[in-house]
Amino acid sequence: MIKMTPAVLLIGAPLVFWAATVIVVIIPIATMDVGPSKIWRPWTPEERAGHKLYVENGCSYCHSRYIRVNDWGLGAERIAEPGDYSQEVPAILGTERTGPDLSQEGGEHTDGWHTAHFTNPRYTRPLSLMPAWAFLGRRNIERLTAYVQAQGGTMADERVARQQLWNIQAAAAHRRGGEDGSIEWLHANIPAVWRPMPNPYPATPPALGRGQKIYQDFCLGCHGPMGDGTGPAAQYLDPPPLNFTTLRRHLVEGRYIGGIFYYQIMNGVTGTAMPYFKRELASEKIWDVSNYVALRFLGYTDADTEPFGIDAAYEPVWANPYKPPVVPGKPGPEETPGKERQWE
Amino acid sequence: MRKLAAFFTRPNGSALAFMIAGAIWFVFGTSFGLISAIDLVAPDTFQNFAPATFGRIRPGHVNTVIYGFGFMTLTGCGLYYVPATLRTRLWSEPLGWISFVLLTGVVAAGPVCFASGVSQGREYTEYPWVLDIILLAAVFITIVNLVMTILKRCEKELFVSVWYFTGAFMWFFFLYAIGNVIWSPPAGALPGIVDSPILWYYGHNLVGLLLTPLAVGAAYFVIPRVVNAPIYSYALSIVGFWTLVILYTHIGGHHILQAPIPNWLKTISMIHSVGMTLPVFAVLVNVWMTARGRIGRLVADPAGRLVFAGTVWYLITCVQGPLQSLPVIQRVTHFNNWTIGHSHIAVLGFAGFIALGTLWHVLPLACGRRLWSGKLVNVQFALVLFGLTGFFVVLTIAGLIQGESWNNGFTIYRIIPEIIPYMVIRLASGLFIYAGAWLGLYILFRTLFNGEPLGASPEALVMASGATLAGPDGAGGGGERRSDP
Numbered sequence: 017m018i019k020m021t022p023a024v025l026l027i028g029a030p031l032v033f034w035a036a037t038v039i040v041v042i043i044p045i046a047t048m049d050v051g052p053s054k055i056w057r058p059w060t061p062e063e064r065a066g067h068k069l070y071v072e073n074g075c076s077y078c079h080s081r082y083i084r085v086n087d088w089g090l091g092a093e094r095i096a097e098p099g100d101y102s103q104e105v106p107a108i109l110g111t112e113r114t115g116p117d118l119s120q121e122g123g124e125h126t127d128g129w130h131t132a133h134f135t136n137p138r139y140t141r142p143l144s145l146m147p148a149w150a151f152l153g154r155r156n157i158e159r160l161t162a163y164v165q166a167q168g169g170t171m172a173d174e175r176v177a178r179q180q181l182w183n184i185q186a187a188a189a190h191r192r193g194g195e196d197g198s199i200e201w202l203h204a205n206i207p208a209v210w211r212p213m214p215n216p217y218p219a220t221p222p223a224l225g226r227g228q229k230i231y232q233d234f235c236l237g238c239h240g241p242m243g244d245g246t247g248p249a250a251q252y253l254d255p256p257p258l259n260f261t262t263l264r265r266h267l268v269e270g271r272y273i274g275g276i277f278y279y280q281i282m283n284g285v286t287g288t289a290m291p292y293f294k295r296e297l298a299s300e301k302i303w304d305v306s307n308y309v310a311l312r313f314l315g316y317t318d319a320d321t322e323p324f325g326i327d328a329a330y331e332p333v334w335a336n337p338y339k340p341p342v343v344p345g346k347p348g349p350e351e352t353p354g355k356e357r358q359w360e
Numbered sequence: 361m362r363k364l365a366a367f368f369t370r371p372n373g374s375a376l377a378f379m380i381a382g383a384i385w386f387v388f389g390t391s392f393g394l395i396s397a398i399d400l401v402a403p404d405t406f407q408n409f410a411p412a413t414f415g416r417i418r419p420g421h422v423n424t425v426i427y428g429f430g431f432m433t434l435t436g437c438g439l440y441y442v443p444a445t446l447r448t449r450l451w452s453e454p455l456g457w458i459s460f461v462l463l464t465g466v467v468a469a470g471p472v473c474f475a476s477g478v479s480q481g482r483e484y485t486e487y488p489w490v491l492d493i494i495l496l497a498a499v500f501i502t503i504v505n506l507v508m509t510i511l512k513r514c515e516k517e518l519f520v521s522v523w524y525f526t527g528a529f530m531w532f533f534f535l536y537a538i539g540n541v542i543w544s545p546p547a548g549a550l551p552g553i554v555d556s557p558i559l560w561y562y563g564h565n566l567v568g569l570l571l572t573p574l575a576v577g578a579a580y581f582v583i584p585r586v587v588n589a590p591i592y593s594y595a596l597s598i599v600g601f602w603t604l605v606i607l608y609t610h611i612g613g614h615h616i617l618q619a620p621i622p623n624w625l626k627t628i629s630m631i632h633s634v635g636m637t638l639p640v641f642a643v644l645v646n647v648w649m650t651a652r653g654r655i656g657r658l659v660a661d662p663a664g665r666l667v668f669a670g671t672v673w674y675l676i677t678c679v680q681g682p683l684q685s686l687p688v689i690q691r692v693t694h695f696n697n698w699t700i701g702h703s704h705i706a707v708l709g710f711a712g713f714i715a716l717g718t719l720w721h722v723l724p725l726a727c728g729r730r731l732w733s734g735k736l737v738n739v740q741f742a743l744v745l746f747g748l749t750g751f752f753v754v755l756t757i758a759g760l761i762q763g764e765s766w767n768n769g770f771t772i773y774r775i776i777p778e779i780i781p782y783m784v785i786r787l788a789s790g791l792f793i794y795a796g797a798w799l800g801l802y803i804l805f806r807t808l809f810n811g812e813p814l815g816a817s818p819e820a821l822v823m824a825s826g827a828t829l830a831g832p833d834g835a836g837g838g839g840e841r842r843s844d845p
């Protein structure tokens with residue numbers, strides 16, 4: 017029988033501990049230097065300062081910085097590799113995803129979106145649980161933004177460059193022609209196949225109810241409760257968020273096109289703060305919120321109008337009761353209050 | 361001056377200081393936890409008040425409950441029971457006090473640093489480098505004190521609690537230095553991905569090689585005393601002790617199983633994680649068989665009830681742990697609130713319950729006054745048990761919702777509304793734990809100032825309590841079970 021003597025305890029216990037430590041600490045230190053990965057690049061001083069803020073303010077308690085094999089369902093374009101973290105001190109990977117993974121966040125949004133989001137995350141993401149970082153001050157928020165925009169290495173750089181390329185055009189269009197200029201520029205950049213596409217699904221009260229919920233959870237922060245682009249985030253964004261009501265002056269095919277709403281929500285408007293929502297919202301939800309925006313702020317939706325092909329199996333018998341706007345360049349016809357109450 | 365010297369050399373003085381600090385840190389630590397929980401329900405509650413920001417308050421919570429509440433309470437108990445079971449006094453009370461002052465300083469300074477945005481940021485190693493050094497000095501001083509106490513002992517055999525308590529400090533000293541990459545200030549981290557295996561070697565063993573041996577050692581002290589029986593098996597004690605340090609030390613990698621680290625490290629961490637069932641069941645069988653036939657007496661005793669519940673939490677934690685280390689299960693449980701539930705039953709359920717139970721068992725012996733109110737201890741037990749159970753259940757559910765949803769392609773943002781109700785119930789459950797912490801502080805001070813004196817001098821009580829455990833062969837193993845007095 018082994019007896020526990022002071023010698024066994026005081027010498028043996030540390031020895032066993034060190035034997036295991038050599039295996040799981042010393043050998044990794046000696047062998048795990050893999051060098052930079054293909055997408056790795058060094059950080060600028062600004063990004064380094066942002067990393068310091070990220071570390072000191074405990075961002076890693078809610079954000080991970082590696083995409084896993086089983087994250088493919090979230091649309092991951094790249095699984096993390098060891099060399100992505102080359103020379104980082106400390107390379108905090110994170111253990112929790114109360115917020116999203118940030119390892120490929122760079123270029124997903126414009127700098128303006130991040131400024132609004134860091135100031136108060138609910139400005140751009142009404143349901144967010146993230147703390148407001150306004151107290152860090154404008155300068156530190158710039159540093160954090162630079163850091164986040166660098167997440168993803170050279171892959172992020174490509175996305176950031178795309179954002180900047182389109183931002184120049186989008187901002188210039190707004191400076192040239194204000195809200196009308198923005199809408200003209202947007203309409204000019206819609207793929208032709210989407211332009212004549214009406215919303216194929218009926219604007220029934222349940223569908224509009226879903227649309228309203230989606231609008232509140234996703235759109236409110238920028239486009240505002242009146243749809244006039246004056247949400248709390250708007251002050252940080254260039255170009256500013258779209259004012260839906262001005263669409264009355266910019267009819268396409270004599271109406272507001274459901275397909276254009278759908279395309280912009282699904283795909284986002286790169287170069288502006290409008291993100292793509294194709295990962296967040298299923299197809300039905302995007303059509304629903306399109307119907308909601310069109311009806312709520314413009315009084316007309318082209319839902320279920322020609323060409324509508326074969327109705328989907330679930331659709332109730334529904335005929336579009338809304339009159340298309342008639343006079344281009346002037347406000348559309350007054351809607352009757354009764355119609356609006358149908359779904360409110 | 362002489363009065364002061366007398367104060368710092370009084371028997372059990374430093375042990376009591378550690379226990380009082382532990383109870384105070386329990387209140388502070390849960391206060392920080394409460395603020396964190398509010399942040400996760402209504403994030404604009406403390407808007408623009410930087411210290412209450414989630415990212416700054418959470419390290420305050422985690423570090424204060426681990427180093428302040430768990431570590432300091434169990435250390436206070438150990439500084440009593442180690443000399444007691446060795447039938448001697450702590451080798452140096454002043455050294456105990458120095459260690460106490462250093463450690464208290466670290467635990468107090470930590471949250472102030474974090475609140476003002478000074479943090480190393482790596483989970484559980486957030487203390488700045490200067491505090492790291494002070495903490496290591498405190499641990500080193502205690503090691504010296506323990507070794508000298510062992511060498512100067514009057515009892516030949518080392519009781520099993522002494523192994524665990526001494527082991528915990530010896531392991532923790534190296535563990536803390538390596539895990540905090542102490543040779544590389546100010547970041548306290550190695551460059552690149554290799555930092556992660558080191559961080560989680562530390563993060564896991566903070567529980568595995570610090571809180572676990574301290575809590576197991578304490579349970580080995582309290583349970584035989586409450587049921588008045590010797591330890592069931594010396595052999596199981598030996599097996600439990602050595603397999604703990606052999607297996608536990610390897611398993612940190614399971615925290616980063618899905619991260620880009622070498623496969624061999626992942627394999628080692630999984631094998632040893634599953635192997636962890638060995639020390640866990642060796643310990644649980646040993647302490648439960650010690651109480652066999654007398655469980656009624658164990659749970660009738662307010663302190664014994666807390667310790668017994670702690671061993672049950674240990675079982676639940678350590679059934680979950682090995683399962684979570686398996687990739688197929690971790691695919692669902694990782695990155696979400698499941699893990700938060702698990703970590704709370706490990707630290708508060710297992711280590712915390714045993715720390716509280718041992719505190720209420722040892723406090724009267726150390727201060728020479730009867731526990732002020734066993735009933736209030738039972739109320740504390742009920743509050744913390746109810747709170748933690750609710751906490752654990754809702755976070756586990758929330759975690760499953762998150763994990764399954766993500767695997768089905770839902771984004772994080774879409775799932776936030778799904779978990780909000782659970783965040784609210786978690787906050788409500790936390791309030792029960794918080795109330796338990798305040799009640800503990802109240803019981804502690806009423807005992808110290810209003811407890812009925814036990815009559816004997818503290819020193820005599822030390823000897824008496826140690827003697828209870830000295831079975832026929834000294835270490836308690838293999839002897840006949842003594843009949844009830």
